Amino acid sequence: xxxxxxxxxxxxxxxxxxxxxxxxxxxxxxxxxxxxxxxxxxxxxxxxxxxxxxxxxxxxxxxxxxxxxxxxxxxxxxxxxxxxxxxxxxxxxxxxxxxxxxxxxxxxxxxxxxxxxxxxxxxxxxxxxxxxxxxxxxxxxxxxxxxxxxxxxxxxxxxxxxxxxxxxxxxxxxxxxxxxxxxxxxxxxxxxxxxxxxxxxxxxxxxxxxxxxxxxxxxxxxxxxxxxxxxxxxxxxxxxxxxxxxxxxxxxxxxxxxxxxxxxxxxxxxxxxxx
Amino acid sequence: xxxxxxxxxxxxxxxxxxxxxxxxxxxxxxxxxxxxxxxxxxxxxxxxxxxxxxxxxxxxxxxxxxxxxxxxxxxxxxxxxxxxxxxxxxxxxxxxxxxxxxxxxxxxxxxxxxxxxxxxxxxxxxxxxxxxxxxxxxxxxxxxxxxxxxxxxxxxxxxxxxxxxxxxxxxxxxxxxxxxxxxxxxxxxxxxxxxxxxxxxxxxxxxxxxxxxxxxxxxxxxxxxxxxxxxxxxxxxxxxxxxxxxxxxxxxxxxxxxxxxxxxxxxxxxxxxxxxxxxxxxxxxxxx
Amino acid sequence: xxxxxxxxxxxxxxxxxxxxxxxxxxxxxxxxxxxxxxxxxxxxxxxxxxxxxxxxxxxxxxxxxxxxxxxxxxxxxxxxxxxxxxxxxxxxxxxxxxxxxxxxxxxxxxxxxxxxxxxxxxxxxxxxxxxxxxxxxxxxxxxxxxxxxxxxxxxxxxxxxxxxxxxxxxxxxxxxxxxxxxxxxxxxxxxxxxxxxxxxxxxxxxxxxxxxxxxxxxxxxxxxxxxxxxxxxxxxxxxxxxxxxxxxxxxxxxxxxxxxxxxxxxxxxxxxxxxxxxxxxxxxxxxxxxxxxxxxxxxxxxxxxxxxxxxxxxxxxxxxxxxxxxxxxxxxxxxxxxxxxxxxxxxxxxxxxxxx
Numbered sequence: 006x007x008x009x010x011x012x013x014x015x016x017x018x019x020x021x022x023x024x025x026x027x028x029x030x031x032x033x034x035x036x037x038x039x040x041x042x043x044x045x046x047x048x049x050x051x052x053x054x055x056x057x058x059x060x061x062x063x064x065x066x067x068x069x070x071x072x073x074x075x076x077x078x079x080x081x082x083x084x085x086x087x088x089x090x091x092x093x094x095x096x097x098x099x100x101x102x103x104x105x106x107x108x109x110x111x112x113x114x115x116x117x118x119x120x121x122x123x124x125x126x127x128x129x130x131x132x133x134x135x136x137x138x139x140x141x142x143x144x145x146x147x148x149x150x151x152x153x154x155x156x157x158x159x160x161x162x163x164x165x166x167x168x169x170x171x172x173x174x175x176x177x178x179x180x181x182x183x184x185x186x187x188x189x190x191x192x193x194x195x196x197x198x199x200x201x202x203x204x205x206x207x208x209x210x211x212x213x214x215x216x217x218x219x220x221x222x223x224x225x226x227x228x229x230x231x232x233x234x235x236x237x238x239x240x241x242x243x244x245x246x247x248x249x250x251x252x253x254x255x256x257x258x259x260x261x262x263x264x265x266x267x268x269x270x271x272x273x274x275x276x277x278x279x280x
Numbered sequence: 281x282x283x284x285x286x287x288x289x290x291x292x293x294x295x296x297x298x299x300x301x302x303x304x305x306x307x308x309x310x311x312x313x314x315x316x317x318x319x320x321x322x323x324x325x326x327x328x329x330x331x332x333x334x335x336x337x338x339x340x341x342x343x344x345x346x347x348x349x350x351x352x353x354x355x356x357x358x359x360x361x362x363x364x365x366x367x368x369x370x371x372x373x374x375x376x377x378x379x380x381x382x383x384x385x386x387x388x389x390x391x392x393x394x395x396x397x398x399x400x401x402x403x404x405x406x407x408x409x410x411x412x413x414x415x416x417x418x419x420x421x422x423x424x425x426x427x428x429x430x431x432x433x434x435x436x437x438x439x440x441x442x443x444x445x446x447x448x449x450x451x452x453x454x455x456x457x458x459x460x461x462x463x464x465x466x467x468x469x470x471x472x473x474x475x476x477x478x479x480x481x482x483x484x485x486x487x488x489x490x491x492x493x494x495x496x497x498x499x500x501x502x503x504x505x506x507x508x509x510x511x512x513x514x515x516x517x518x519x520x521x522x523x524x525x526x527x528x529x530x531x532x533x534x535x536x537x538x539x540x541x542x543x544x545x546x547x548x549x550x551x552x553x554x555x556x557x558x559x560x561x562x563x564x565x566x567x568x
Numbered sequence: 569x570x571x572x573x574x575x576x577x578x579x580x581x582x583x584x585x586x587x588x589x590x591x592x593x594x595x596x597x598x599x600x601x602x603x604x605x606x607x608x609x610x611x612x613x614x615x616x617x618x619x620x621x622x623x624x625x626x627x628x629x630x631x632x633x634x635x636x637x638x639x640x641x642x643x644x645x646x647x648x649x650x651x652x653x654x655x656x657x658x659x660x661x662x663x664x665x666x667x668x669x670x671x672x673x674x675x676x677x678x679x680x681x682x683x684x685x686x687x688x689x690x691x692x693x694x695x696x697x698x699x700x701x702x703x704x705x706x707x708x709x710x711x712x713x714x715x716x717x718x719x720x721x722x723x724x725x726x727x728x729x730x731x732x733x734x735x736x737x738x739x740x741x742x743x744x745x746x747x748x749x750x751x752x753x754x755x756x757x758x759x760x761x762x763x764x765x766x767x768x769x770x771x772x773x774x775x776x777x778x779x780x781x782x783x784x785x786x787x788x789x790x791x792x793x794x795x796x797x798x799x800x801x802x803x804x805x806x807x808x809x810x811x812x813x814x815x816x817x818x819x820x821x822x823x824x825x826x827x828x829x830x831x832x833x834x835x836x837x838x839x840x841x842x843x844x845x846x847x848x849x850x851x852x853x854x855x856x857x858x859x860x861x862x863x864x865x866x867x868x869x870x871x872x873x874x875x876x877x878x879x880x881x882x883x884x885x886x887x888x889x890x891x892x893x894x895x896x897x898x899x900x901x902x903x904x905x906x907x908x909x910x911x912x913x914x915x916x917x918x919x920x921x922x923x924x
Contacts, residue, residue, distance in 0.1 A: 033447065
């Protein structure tokens with residue numbers, strides 16, 4: 006049984022495709038890998054490799070500047086996520102469902118923070134804040150973050166709302182629930198995956214943000230990325246590598262757990278039905 | 281009856297779409313308008329804004345030093361975009377041809393590096409390519425070069441940083457577009473006698489063009505305005521539009537100039553979007 | 569005589585410049601099974617939605633149990649709907665879906681359990697409580713939707729083409745079940761469909777709608793035997809329809825001149841020279857040729873089609889109109905191309921006024 010010429014060709018193509026993909030993935034992952042490796046560097050500044058050590062992982066928490074900026078970033082990210090997802094969720098539902106004057110305008114405005122380079126948005130907010138005399142600090146950074154998180158949230162959630170959802174809402178009202186009850190009992194659960202995606206997206210965008218956080222920062226505190234940026238000149242210390250390594254490990258673990266739990270629940274349900 | 285209509289229709293619409301509309305107007309529309317306004321104002325002694333109409337900042341853009349930077353930034357952004365598309369398209373194609381389960385896992389794998397701190401990833405390239413770093417050591421050991429090459433603080437390294445940062449943004453829209461391509465179209469093409477290559481150029485490429493265009497927008501525009509990559513990998517020697525704008529609001533105080541450069545970016549962005557809506561013929565931009 | 573439980577008085581609905589429902593007046597009697605029947609776009613679904621409260625009337629009044637519902641939201645009306653796509657809440661179990669209306673009304677827990685179980689029994693879905701909608705077949709989803717609507721004991725149940733997505737066999741089964749259910753519960757059903765067979769089978773009365781207007785509101789028998797308008801004659805069942813002019817009227821039989829020849833039809837209230845339509849059902853067409861009823865139409869046999877239960881024959885008349893007649897089996901010796909004479913008993917034909 007010989008393999009046909011066509012199958013041979015397909016296999017070769019598949020092989021080339023796989024090799025190509027592995028190369029691309031490598032290019033994407035090399036920086037991540039290097040970042041993690043250098044968290045074990047036995048040297049004050051990451052100029053070159055000087056031996057293996059795990060000391061940075063324990064020294065992490067004694068670096069006050071680092072832990073403070075981490076805390077600052079997390080607080081802002083959580084607040085930004087809550088605000089953006091709330092405004093974004095009801096906004097997405099409202100924009101999808103209702104017609105009103107200026108709706109087209111608002112829809113177009115929503116794409117501006119996504120498309121226009123962040124430096125322009127940041128600078129625009131900066132001059133407005135200074136003009137009205139708003140002091141720069143956590144508040145201004147928060148506003149900046151929400152301004153790009155909200156559009157992403159709206160776009161994400163809007164994409165998950167389907168036409169079917171209207172008849173669900175009508176069914177709910179038909180059965181006696183008013184608009185608020187309908188939103189909580191029927192609308193929200195059906196768009197929940199979209200809301201979760203939006204929350205995840207907002208959080209990661211906020212915690213990784215440099216531009217807004219840099220331009221709108223007050224004199225005192227800075228977020229983690231801004232701190233890292235300022236350390237670039239003098240050299241980034243490996244404890245920073247340790248911190249960011251821990252961060253990505255937490256995120257990936259959370260994702261894997263999430264998937265695992267979903268799969269386990271699915272399997273359990275299938276078993277329940279078989280019984 | 282009219283009163284009831286308000287309660288039924290207007291009030292819920294206001295409650296739901298109101299907050300987001302208000303936010304957009306306050307924190308997007310107004311600041312953007314103000315920035316455009318400032319770009320036409322004069323610069324005061326301390327770099328602040330003096331409310332006198334002037335073309336000064338725009339004239340400065342045509343000044344050779346600034347103009348060179350603008351042209352360079354556009355060139356680099358352009359090359360980055362082309363490379364991302366060329367590298368990304370086959371990759372997107374490969375993933376799109378996989379079964380759905382596998383494909384979504386592969387897409388997730390692309391996103392994971394994106395969740396690590398971007399500055400640290402850029403820093404990794406710095407570590408790799410620094411004078412005493414692994415790349416230089418390897419090249420010397422193998423004999424390609426005699427002395428360490430200064431990769432850092434060059435346009436080349438900056439471009440590498442930009443490509444690795446932007447690649448996921450290029451791949452996703454193209455993947456989405458290729459995945460939507462109905463298999464029956466390809467089958468019909470083959471049925472009518474077209475070879476694989478012909479089918480690709482006549483069917484696949486044109487129909488996935490909206491995805492390609494989305495990728496172009498998602499890579500080109502941020503590349504124009506980038507300053508973190510140049511900061512991390514360029515060390516102050518490589519300066520693009522983004523850096524210049526930042527400086528006008530920081531050390532060198534020239535708000536109107538910074539505003540003018542911002543307006544330039546807005547105009548280029550708007551132009552691209554206009555071309556997109558005209559030729560890609562999509563009403564609702566489904567970007568990511 | 570039962571009272572009107574739902575009244576539509578001068579109801580109109582426009583979407584922008586498009587008037588979808590025009591001056592509709594209906595009195596729906598308590599306990600009846602009324603069907604709104606018509607082709608797509610005739611306004612039947614819009615009318616139903618206005619009763620439910622999802623569309624506002626452009627003008628006119630809708631009353632439920634004597635009270636105007638103009639100010640009432642859907643959740644304030646004692647009316648429940650079974651949606652075309654079922655609209656089952658995907659994130660809730662069958663039990664929770666059915667219990668929804670009761671939970672919103674904050675009924676006590678044991679009452680909810682009792683009522684939901686009653687419903688499950690009624691629609692024969694006992695044992696499916698914990699399933700989710702995506703684990704149900706079309707017919708099962710249908711029954712959950714019905715149970716969910718009925719658990720609130722509405723005075724009126726509105727059904728929007730509920731059987732549209734089911735296959736033929738299941739549809740026929742459900743038609744019988746729904747009718748039995750309605751009789752048993754005594755609830756008023758307002759049913760929307762475009763399937764005239766379905767309407768004829770299930771309804772106490774049918775409102776045949778076309779372009780926003782009710783062309784005839786009567787029992788299925790009436791509508792079938794005595795259609796009032798050309799549209800109703802053509803929409804309900806199969807029919808042969810002729811357009812002509814009245815030649816004369818003698819003893820309740822009308823002579824009509826058409827391009828296919830002279831025809832006779834029973835009727836009164838017509839004058840000579842008036843335009844008229846004649847509707848004859850295929851089963852009443854006779855083939856012969858000796859002037860037994862006083863007229864003959866020349867024709868040629870076009871083809872025979874076996875329809876399973878009967879044979880349908882097409883005949884081309886002298887003006888090239890095609891006429892169809894049906895038999896249980898081919899009981900003649902005619903072949904395609906043969907010349908035949910067509911006639912019928914004038915009492916079995918229907919005279920219809922032509923619209924001015």
